[in-house]
Amino acid sequence: MPLLVEAEWLGLKDKETEHSIARLFVLPLLGIGVVTLADWMNFLLEGDHMYTFVLLLQYTTPSAVLLGAIASLRGYAEEAICMSKSGQLNTPSMAVAYPQFFGTKKVDTSLMVSSSSSVSPVILSQDELKKVAAYKAVEFVESGMVVGLGTGSTAKHAVDKIAELLHSGKLKNIVGIPTSKITHEQAVSLGIPLSDLNKHPIVDLAIDGADEVDPQMNLVKGRGGSLLREKMVEAATKKFIVIVDESKLVNYIGGSGLAMPVEIVPFCWEFTLKRLEMLFIEAGCVGKLRTAGGSGGEEPYVTDNGNYIIDLYFKKDMGDLKDASDAILRLAGVVEHGMFIDMATTVIVAGKLGVSVTNKL
Numbered sequence: 001m002p003l004l005v006e007a008e009w010l011g012l013k014d015k016e017t018e019h020s021i022a023r024l025f026v027l028p029l030l031g032i033g034v035v036t037l038a039d040w041m042n043f044l045l046e047g048d049h050m051y052t053f054v055l056l057l058q059y060t061t062p063s064a065v066l067l068g069a070i071a072s073l074r075g076y077a078e079e080a081i082c083m084s085k086s087g088q089l090n091t092p093s094m095a096v097a098y099p100q101f102f103g104t105k106k107v108d109t110s111l112m113v114s115s116s117s118s119v120s121p122v123i124l125s126q127d128e129l130k131k132v133a134a135y136k137a138v139e140f141v142e143s144g145m146v147v148g149l150g151t152g153s154t155a156k157h158a159v160d161k162i163a164e165l166l167h168s169g170k171l172k173n174i175v176g177i178p179t180s181k182i183t184h185e186q187a188v189s190l191g192i193p194l195s196d197l198n199k200h201p202i203v204d205l206a207i208d209g210a211d212e213v214d215p216q217m218n219l220v221k222g223r224g225g226s227l228l229r230e231k232m233v234e235a236a237t238k239k240f241i242v243i244v245d246e247s248k249l250v251n252y253i254g255g256s257g258l259a260m261p262v263e264i265v266p267f268c269w270e271f272t273l274k275r276l277e278m279l280f281i282e283a284g285c286v287g288k289l290r291t292a293g294g295s296g297g298e299e300p301y302v303t304d305n306g307n308y309i310i311d312l313y314f315k316k317d318m319g320d321l322k323d324a325s326d327a328i329l330r331l332a333g334v335v336e337h338g339m340f341i342d343m344a345t346t347v348i349v350a351g352k353l354g355v356s357v358t359n360k361l
């Protein structure tokens with residue numbers, strides 16, 4: 001019986017609490033009830049107390065309940081969805097389970113069925129979802145490729161996986177182009193051969209996270225401070241795969257209410273901040289200098305390129321994104337902004353109901 005149903009009986013709202021209560025209390029009580037009823041109706045082997053005991057044990061221990069939930073992974077499916085340039089979604093074309101995340105050799109793939117089956121109640125943490133999206137993206141990496149290595153907590157999983165495949169010999173002759181100093185350090189520590197855009201001006205494939213993804217696959221990036229190098233590398237790539245967990249999906253750019261970063265030169269940054277706010281006065285835009293470090297955390301955050309970041313917060317939709325982009329870039333003092341408009345070719349979203357792969361045609 002689906003766990004969600006029991007949770008609904010209890011009138012619970014929070015999904016993780018629902019699932020925990022359902023797994024740890026409701027299901028065991030139901031199990032006891034079913035076994036007791038079966039015993040009372042003489043459905044069990046008469047006089048075989050050990051058999052009854054084992055049945056009760058199976059249905060009441062949390063680990064057994066958890067194993068049942070893991071088995072229900074068969075409902076965890078992936079949909080490959082094609083999206084047209086106009087942003088219309090077409091019918092899902094394929095469905096498989098999460099082999100790369102749970103997938104270790106222990107997974108019984110015979111349990112995997114299509115996404116049209118039941119919805120799995122198994123809860124993944126946000127970091128696990130990021131890993132699912134990242135591992136899926138790495139399936140697109142082929143030997144001999146020049147690969148843009150993104151920055152952030154999601155992209156980090158992709159870099160780890162690429163290194164693992166290189167060491168196991170499943171991938172060969174990969175050249176990585178890191179999008180930040182921190183990714184450079186990670187890749188060096190993992191032994192991934194690296195280069196740069198000077199030597200490799202054309203990148204085959206880039207994999208990176210994002211802070212927001214809108215329905216047209218436009219992005220906000222740079223809350224981790226790496227937007228400039230990311231944009232340089234990802235503008236030079238043939239295929240740009242964005243990897244996110246579902247919390248990053250927004251109806252419109254700026255729609256999360258969180259920062260849209262703009263990298264600026266430090267010179268007279270307050271002047272640039274005010275000019276940025278003025279551009280979007282109708283959208284209720286407020287700008288803040290990003291700070292980090294210092295004894296009180298009040299020192300300006302300095303990017304890998306020696307610049308500052310102004311984080312813009314919008315109360316309303318900023319309107320046409322290309323117009324907004326042009327207006328920002330026309331301001332002297334602005335180096336780059338974190339809107340990645342029409343750049344992603346594939347978006348991989350890992351959510352609690354599965355992972356979707358959306359390609360821009």
Ligand SMILES: O=C[C@H](O)[C@H](O)[C@H](O)COP(=O)(O)O
Nearest residue numbers: 152153154209222224225226
């Ligand atoms: O500057 C940071 C990058 O744009 C990241 O890709 C972005 O902030 C997403 O990071 P995360 O995967 O940690 O959410």
